[in-house]
Amino acid sequence: MERPPSPLTIGHRSSQCRARTAELATRHGVIQTPVFMPVGTQATVKAITPENLQEIGAQIILGNTYHLFVRPGHRLIERCGGLHRFMNWDRAILTDSGGFQIFSLKKLSRITEEGAAFRSHLDGSRLFLSPEDAIEVQEALGSDIMMCLDTCIPYPADRTETSGATALTGRWAWRCREARTKHDHLLFGIVQGGMYPDLRRESARTMIDIGFDGYAVGGLSVGEEKEQMYDMTEVTADCLPDDYPRYLMGVGTPEDLVEGVWRGIDMFDCVMPTRNARNGTLFTSTGRVVLKNSRYRDDQLPIDESCDCYTCRNYSRAYLRHLFVSREILSYQLNTIHNIHYYINLMRQIREAIAGDCLASFRNDFYSGLAAE
DSSP states (O other): OOOOOOSEEEEEEOSSSSOEEEEEEETTEEEEESEEEEBOTTSSOTTOOHHHHHHHTOOEEEEEHHHHHHTTOHHHHHHTTOHHHHHTOOSEEEEEOSHHHHHHTGGGEEEOSSOEEEEOTTTOOEEEEOHHHHHHHHHHHTOSEEEOOOOOOOSSOOHHHHHHHHHHHHHHHHHHHHHOOOTTSEEEEEEOOTTOHHHHHHHHHHHHHHOOSEEEEOSOSSSOOHHHHHHHHHHHHHHSOTTSOEEETTBOOHHHHHHHHHTTOOEEEESHHHHHHHTTEEEETTEEEETTSGGGTTOOSOSOTTOOSHHHHHOOHHHHHHHHHTTOHHHHHHHHHHHHHHHHHHHHHHHHHHHTTOHHHHHHHHHHHHHTO
């Protein structure tokens, strides 16, 4: 099948590794990559407003097909003018197909050639999502970047199980591309293959043969060791077209972002900054701050003295600890503002390091800073 033109324009390339900067063109603006996408599963990034996200500099956020399909329903969102208008967000949105959520609710689901039959995690009602349905839902939502429905593979998984699931993901990907009707909405294929390099290469070839606007590395950060995840990321990225966007799904820590970019990844998403914020763990240039620790009870310093986010400009560790241990709602918002800012700022610094061809020294300084705490 003919490959669509790439929406990616390469800017700078590192002479030290596979990293690059680029511009990714979408219906709602051009995205500077490498980029981190805050997760807004249910049409909201938890504990933070769209205005906060814009002030921080988020270029694109992620929504989830499964959750929005179950509640409030894609047709309702369509009647409300699409997901952008529904949630008052005028920048780009990527929607995950829901494959990972169906996998994580495997006790409530059954995967067949036709698609995924499952029970709603809300009320137990019977539901079904086929590859064609996944595209229909995402087109109704008005996603800027749609994802093919895939079968996420558990860890560990033997070769037979992994091979069968990977092949099914490939067949579903063909059906997703055939079902697509709106070609100004980008569509990404997802490479699976578990922890088997040859299966990942085979899956990548299948996705390239079908032809997508971008390619995602799926099925990682599901329990494997870090080095194994990095190895599979590198194996997969090396197989993907150089001139198309590469997206590492559901990853991860600040260290994971640095290592992913080093291996040629352009896009990332993860619930970690928002979930950790609600649990009182904040990311800083010198490591993590766990607010419940008594050492911060009288600490008048900001969370990170080198950070210029709203939270760090205005509030001390002592106050943020007080909010957290008191279970005040404001704690979630202020902590989330900081963590999202940290991630967005980290990606900006990475882009600048690539442009200056000094990513290796940036990487060394990044790890040295974490070790200093």
